[in-house]
Amino acid sequence: MNLTSEQQAILDGKSGETLAKVMETMVRYGELFGATSMEKITSDYNHLVTSFGLKALKPVYNLLDQLIEAGAVSQQKFSADPRPMDKNVPSNFIQNFVFNNFMYTRQEDYEKQLQKLGLMADDAFTCTCYMNEVGNTPEMGDVLSWSESSAVVYANSVLGARCNRNSGIIDIMGSIVGYVPKFGFLTDEGRKAKWIVEIQTTKKPEAQLLGSAVGMKVMEDVPYIIGLDKWLDGKLDDAAKTYLKDFGAATASNGAVGLYHVENITPEAVSMGRDLIAEGAQVYVIDDAELQRVYDSYPVIWKNKDAKPKLCFMGCPHMSLEQLKSWTDKVNESLQKFGNKKVVIPTVFTASPGVIKEFKKTPYAQKLSDAGVILSYICPLMYMNNPMSEKMPVITSSNKLRTYTSARYYTDDEILEQITKGGR
Amino acid sequence: MKSFKGRVVSKGNLTAPALVSHGGLNTLASFQKALQFGDKMATCGDQNNPDLYGKQMKGKALCLPRTIGSTTGGLVLYCATSMQRQPACMLFSEPIDSLAAAGAILADVWLTDVNMPVIDSLGEDFLNYVKDDMKITITEDGTVTVE
Numbered sequence: 001m002n003l004t005s006e007q008q009a010i011l012d013g014k015s016g017e018t019l020a021k022v023m024e025t026m027v028r029y030g031e032l033f034g035a036t037s038m039e040k041i042t043s044d045y046n047h048l049v050t051s052f053g054l055k056a057l058k059p060v061y062n063l064l065d066q067l068i069e070a071g072a073v074s075q076q077k078f079s080a081d082p083r084p085m086d087k088n089v090p091s092n093f094i095q096n097f098v099f100n101n102f103m104y105t106r107q108e109d110y111e112k113q114l115q116k117l118g119l120m121a122d123d124a125f126t127c128t129c130y131m132n133e134v135g136n137t138p139e140m141g142d143v144l145s146w147s148e149s150s151a152v153v154y155a156n157s158v159l160g161a162r163c164n165r166n167s168g169i170i171d172i173m174g175s176i177v178g179y180v181p182k183f184g185f186l187t188d189e190g191r192k193a194k195w196i197v198e199i200q201t202t203k204k205p206e207a208q209l210l211g212s213a214v215g216m217k218v219m220e221d222v223p224y225i226i227g228l229d230k231w232l233d234g235k236l237d238d239a240a241k242t243y244l245k246d247f248g249a250a251t252a253s254n255g256a257v258g259l260y261h262v263e264n265i266t267p268e269a270v271s272m273g274r275d276l277i278a279e280g281a282q283v284y285v286i287d288d289a290e291l292q293r294v295y296d297s298y299p300v301i302w303k304n305k306d307a308k309p310k311l312c313f314m315g316c317p318h319m320s321l322e323q324l325k326s327w328t329d330k331v332n333e334s335l336q337k338f339g340n341k342k343v344v345i346p347t348v349f350t351a352s353p354g355v356i357k358e359f360k361k362t363p364y365a366q367k368l369s370d371a372g373v374i375l376s377y378i379c380p381l382m383y384m385n386n387p388m389s390e391k392m393p394v395i396t397s398s399n400k401l402r403t404y405t406s407a408r409y410y411t412d413d414e415i416l417e418q419i420t421k422g423g424r
Numbered sequence: 425m426k427s428f429k430g431r432v433v434s435k436g437n438l439t440a441p442a443l444v445s446h447g448g449l450n451t452l453a454s455f456q457k458a459l460q461f462g463d464k465m466a467t468c469g470d471q472n473n474p475d476l477y478g479k480q481m482k483g484k485a486l487c488l489p490r491t492i493g494s495t496t497g498g499l500v501l502y503c504a505t506s507m508q509r510q511p512a513c514m515l516f517s518e519p520i521d522s523l524a525a526a527g528a529i530l531a532d533v534w535l536t537d538v539n540m541p542v543i544d545s546l547g548e549d550f551l552n553y554v555k556d557d558m559k560i561t562i563t564e565d566g567t568v569t570v571e
Contacts, residue, residue, distance in 0.1 A: 021533055028529045032433060032520060049495050056459035059506035060499055063534060103460060147495045167498025167526030184522070219448070219492070220521065256448075256492050256521065301471055385456060403472070404453055404494065 001027050001181070002037050010177060018070035022173045029170060030181020038179035039186055042143045043161065045120055045136040046078035046175040047129045049147040049168040052382050053084075053107030060169065061106060064113045067176065074118035074175040079129040079136045081148055082318065082350070083107070084382030088374055090311060090346050095388045103386060117172065125377065126352030128245065128318040130154055133354035140267055143186060145174025149258075150249035150317045150400065156259040158236070158244050160267040162186045165220075165258040185259050191268065192278040193224035193261055200287045204231040206411050207243045208399040210286065211250025213294040217284050220256040224277050229264040236265055238322040249317045250399035301406050307393035312343075312419050313380040313407065315350030316398035321358055324351055324375075328364040331371050334420035342372030343419045345395070353377050381405060425571035428550045432566040433520055434532045436541025440512035442558045442570070443484035445475045446551065448492030451500050451523065454481065458509045459500065466509040485560035486511035487551060491524040501527025505540045513562055516544035517551040543568060 003011060011027060013020040030038065050060065067073065084104050091099070111119075120136065127148050129136035138144055138155050144163035146152050147170060155161040164184045166174070174180040184190040195218045199205060205228075214223055232240040244262070251257035261269040261276050268276060314327065327349065335341060349368070351359065356375055359365050368375065380398070383389055384405035394407040395418060402409040410418065450470045458466035458481075465483075468476040491497055501524065504510045510531075514524065520542070528542040543566050554560070554570050561569040 025529055025533050028533070029522075029525060032525045032529075033522070050499065054460065057499070057503055059503045063502075149495045152495070165495060165522050167523045167530075168496045169499045169502065169530055170526045220490075253493065256490075299471065385460075387461070403450075 001031055001035060003027070007038055007179060016070055018066060018072045019177070022072055022176050025173055026177055026179065026181060030183055033181070033183040035181035035183040037182050039143050039182040041076065041145050041175060041178055041180060043138045044076070046074060046076045046144070046171060047136060047146045047148055047151055048078055048080040048171050051081035051083060051125050051379065053104050053110035055103060055105045057106070061110060061113065063169070064117065068113065068116050072176050073116065074172055075178045076175045077118050077120035078175065079120055079124040079126065079134065080114060081125065081127050082377055082379035083125045084379050086376045086378040089348050089376050089378050089383060098386055098388055123353040126318050126354070127151060127379070128320070128352050130159065131320060131352060131355060133321060133358045134352050135354070143180065145171050145180045147171035149252035153248040153252045153258055153260070154245055156185055157248055157261065157266050158241060165256065191259060191276070192222065193276050194221040194278050194281050195223040196277060196281050196283045197223045197225045198283065198285045199225065199227035200285055201291065202288055205286070205291060207246040208250045208397055209291050209295055209411065211247040212254040212399045213286055213291060214260070215251035215253065215255025215257050216294070218255060218257060220258070222259050222261070223257070224261045224263065224269070224274070224281070226263050228262050232265055234264060238320065240265060242320045242323045245317055245320065253400035253403045298402065298409055300408055302393050302408060303391070309345050309393045309395045309418065311392060311394045312345050312347040312415060313350065313394060313396045313398065313401060314347070314415070316380045316396065316401040318355065319349055319351045321355050324349060324355065324359050324368070325362065325364045328368045330416055331373060331420060332367055334416050335371060338421040340420060344422055345419045346374070347372070347419050348374045348376050348378070350376050350378055350380055425569065426553055428546045428568045428570070430515070430543040430546040430566045430568060432564065433525065433542035433544055434528045434540065435564045436513065436539055437563050438512055438541065439559060439561045440483060440485040442554050442556060442560045443476065443479060443481060443486050443511070444551070444554055444556055445473060445486070445488040447473055447475065448490050449473065449476070449486070449488045450493035451491045451497035452494040455500050455504050459503055459507065464509055466504060481511050482509050484511050485513050485515060485562070487515045487554045489518045489551060490516060490521045495523060497523030498526025498530060502530040505531040505538055506535055508538055510540045513541040513543070515546055515550070515560070515562070515568055517546050517548055518544065520544040
């Protein structure tokens with residue numbers, strides 16, 4: 001690694017032993033991937049993947065204490081992933097007991113640590129920090145030290161920023177030293193596509209299902225997607241951004257995708273076109289039958305596969321303002337169609353505090369509330385990740401939630417029907 | 425008996441029984457119960473990994489192609505190591521991924537009383553050859569002997 005004199009001085013301990021260890025971590029991390037230099041972080045804000053005060057993460061809190069005590073705090077303010085608890089979300093006595101007394105006992109302490117390290121606002125907790133309502137939206141070409149997989153893939157693909165699929169802790173260590181190692185998605189070569197994905201479906205593919213198919217096929221490689229633009233009306237508007245948010249999260253969780261290009265849609269694909277495709281790229285054709293095959297491959301791990309769902313989660317990653325509005329309309333139209341006034345399965349829509357604030361200024365908020373849907377800033381994944389919630393029959397149209405928990409995946413249309421049709 | 429040579433990510437010498445995953449290891453899904461619910465033997469909780477699901481990972485020479493899944497992966501490995509619920513070593517057939525690399529380096533740089541040797545780039549033949557419970561011996565130069 002060729003370090004500048006400033007970077008070398010930090011590594012040599014001129015700024016203290018703790019900062020030297022942070023630099024050593026970043027340098028060794030980069031060297032494993034052939035990085036020969038460190039790149040200055042240029043984004044206004046960082047974003048951290050760890051937002052939950054899990055008792056089990058004591059070693060992380062101890063490490064953060066070491067950093068704070070040494071004055072090795074972030075040079076950037078940052079947002080963080082969603083909070084793991086919200087009293088508005090239905091939970092039984094045992095769940096509450098476990099959440100409050102067993103799992104998230106360090107939440108308050110951890111949030112204090114985050115404030116000392118540089119949290120950008122008291123409510124800066126969301127996985128969709130890049131939304132305008134949150135205010136952590138990188139510019140094209142910005143170098144980031146993010147780690148939340150759905151945010152990294154969005155920033156790289158939809159915003160044209162440059163960020164590797166870092167791990168938690170590496171994220172904050174990058175912004176403590178102000179540099180990240182230059183490799184992978186920080187290089188032009190690393191942003192080339194090793195896969196061509198041809199969409200040949202007869203209708204607009206379900207974003208979360210398409211992302212799952214692509215992720216499971218290409219794993220960590222970059223796909224260049226042809227034929228999706230016609231289903232996105234050929235433009236990167238709010239609806240397309242919402243679609244790509246959900247698509248990308250599924251590619252990142254069902255595989256390990258950190259960057260994708262959509263022909264005629266995403267910024268680098270618009271400017272460089274098929275020059276982004278690497279020589280010898282493999283081809284993956286996705287048609288209706290392939291999506292059905294992927295859908296049918298998901299294991300149903302409920303003990304009683306015919307159990308009536310007790311909860312529905314929408315919004316992993318957090319929903320956009322556009323999504324909340326369109327789903328409010330869809331829920332109300334479907335309730336009317338099936339002769340119901342309120343959803344028949346307890347349903348939680350999740351979004352960032354910033355989006356919720358803006359949504360509540362619109363007439364849609366009352367309509368959604370009247371339909372019985374709960375609006376929350378919670379992280380559904382953190383709610384589900386415990387033995388009590390695991391036993392609950394929970395449904396979702398999030399492929400990320402399906403992957404990490406016992407939640408059962410259904411398409412958007414299937415979810416809509418389940419929550420609005422029939423009676424309790 | 426067969427020997428393989430890989431790249432040393434975190435060095436160490438040890439012998440341990442093999443535990444083999446032919447698919448990617450989802451670190452969060454695999455270790456979550458071990459970290460949250462006191463399972464000191466780190467029983468793999470990843471239902472999508474038929475090779476590992478329900479098997480104890482602590483103390484095993486974990487042989488795998490790569491890790492996958494949540495980008496909390498590195499800190500999960502770091503915590504598992506700090507809590508002494510880590511595999512004896514991790515042996516990757518492919519070049520290491522960024523999440524596992526982070527976990528290995530964080531543990532190596534920041535923990536003083538425990539370690540988890542990691543070797544990568546052992547090749548596809550390694551993963552085809554090694555089977556559960558075979559005896560694995562690793563040395564500091566990245567040599568992995570399977571018998």
